[in-house]
Amino acid sequence: MNELATKHAALASRFQALAEAVQDWDAPTPVAEWKARDIVGHLTTWLPEMAAGYGIDLPKVTGDDPVQVWREHSANVQALLEDDAVTNRVVQTSAGDQTIAQVLDNFYLADIFMHQWDLAKASGQSVGWNPEVATSIVEGMTPMRDMLAESGQFGTPVVLDESHSPEERLAALIGRDPAWTAG
Incomplete structure (x- = not known):
């Protein structure tokens, strides 16, 4: 497994542990307009849309159970990150040419890391x-x-x-x- 896939696996696992401990998915969050479920919805919807813009088919996972949606989505992302042919591909971004790995590390993995805080706070957990x-x-x-x-x-x-x-x-x-x- 490459370094980025390893990093994602750890972040996704930590986020999943936080999600599995949520008791009230309609609880308010530090983001005024979001409920706890909206954090998972955010993380699982924008990446497939961005990936499609780069010609990558990353299935958009939907459902009523945020924990299950997260599990399926993070498994799909993990499979993508373990595919070196995809992650090494160079794409044009607003910051210039970058590999898919760089784009995902800079934007998506950072987003998971930061939104752990929102989910932990909404559910009364320690972010860790x-x-x-x-x-x-x-x-x-x-x-x-x-x-x-x-x-x-x-x-x-x-x-x-x-x-x-x-x-x-x-x-x-x-x-x-x-x-x-x-x-």
């Missing part, structure tokens, strides 16, 4: 983010905070100093209130 990974993402994304705000993909980014935990800093940077609770 790796502090080194969170710190690395904060360091990489902080110079782009204006672009993040303009993209409409995030809430208003807030840069917190190092007196805050890596989890708090990353949550704030992606426009979440680090102190948000479902209650």
